Amino acid sequence: MYEICPETPADTPEVEALYDLCFAPGRTALSSYRLREGVARVADLCLVLRDPSGTLMAAIRYWPARVAGRRVLLLGPVAVHPTAQGEGLGGLVMRDSLTRARTMGFARVLLVGDAPYYSRFGFQRLDHVQMPPPTNPDRVLGLELRPGAWVDLSGPVQREPGPSPDVQPAPDSTACVQVAHPRKPAHDPTPTSGSAADH
Ligand SMILES: CC(C)(COP(=O)(O)OP(=O)(O)OC[C@H]1O[C@@H](n2cnc3c(N)ncnc32)[C@H](O)[C@@H]1OP(=O)(O)O)[C@@H](O)C(=O)NCCC(=O)NCCS
Numbered sequence: 001m002y003e004i005c006p007e008t009p010a011d012t013p014e015v016e017a018l019y020d021l022c023f024a025p026g027r028t029a030l031s032s033y034r035l036r037e038g039v040a041r042v043a044d045l046c047l048v049l050r051d052p053s054g055t056l057m058a059a060i061r062y063w064p065a066r067v068a069g070r071r072v073l074l075l076g077p078v079a080v081h082p083t084a085q086g087e088g089l090g091g092l093v094m095r096d097s098l099t100r101a102r103t104m105g106f107a108r109v110l111l112v113g114d115a116p117y118y119s120r121f122g123f124q125r126l127d128h129v130q131m132p133p134p135t136n137p138d139r140v141l142g143l144e145l146r147p148g149a150w151v152d153l154s155g156p157v158q159r160e161p162g163p164s165p166d167v168q169p170a171p172d173s174t175a176c177v178q179v180a181h182p183r184k185p186a187h188d189p190t191p192t193s194g195s196a197a198d199h
Pocket of ligand 1: 022023076077078079080081084085086087088089090091092113114116117
């Protein structure tokens with residue numbers, strides 16, 4: 001079985017290495033990182049997926065942000081190890097983390113990415129929400145975890161205000177879940193290439 005757990009400080013170097021492997025150099029120079037700098041992650045929603053041997057195969061992170069003063073979740077980066085892309089592991093961590101976010105009471109999620117990928121999870125273009133430039137407006141996507149949560153919400157995405165503790169509360173390790181591998185590659189296990197989302 002595979003296991004999905006909240007990321008702990010012990011996981012972080014491996015998660016950073018996975019992101020470095022999956023994304024172009026300079027990933028932290030992207031405009032979305034300006035919203036994350038100095039802001040604590042939403043620890044309970046930052047997840048790692050390990051295979052039965054304990055190898056890190058996927059990771060996803062979330063940050064808090066604001067639009068028109070309302071709380072939004074900023075999703076990303078999400079990455080799957082290149083040797084396992086296209087096997088459904090990205091979908092697993094997307095769906096598991098979004099379910100956790102809904103359970104925690106979050107109303108809406110925002111990301112910058114490829115609509116053809118993220119639409120399968122229900123994300124749609126947000127016409128009236130602006131990420132810091134330069135960001136292609138076609139890639140600014142939102143998901144309602146609560147019906148109507150994005151209706152009439154517009155304006156620039158802003159950093160979460162307030163203090164940003166250096167040390168986050170340790171995630172509850174009992175929040176791990178065992179999951180079956182979603183699917184084996186049918187024939188050609190060619191890894192998905194390119195970048196689905198800015199990160
Ligand atoms: C994008 C990513 C997270 C998806 O995870 P994954 O485990 O490979 O994806 P899944 O197996 O869940 O889904 C595969 C499906 O998504 C599609 N897909 C993957 N990336 C896509 C993209 N950029 N645009 C459109 N569709 C995409 C595949 O074609 C496949 O379609 P199918 O189900 O019709 O066969 C992963 O490929 C990855 O890490 N890519 C590099 C890093 C990246 O771009 N991360 C996102 C930025 S935050």
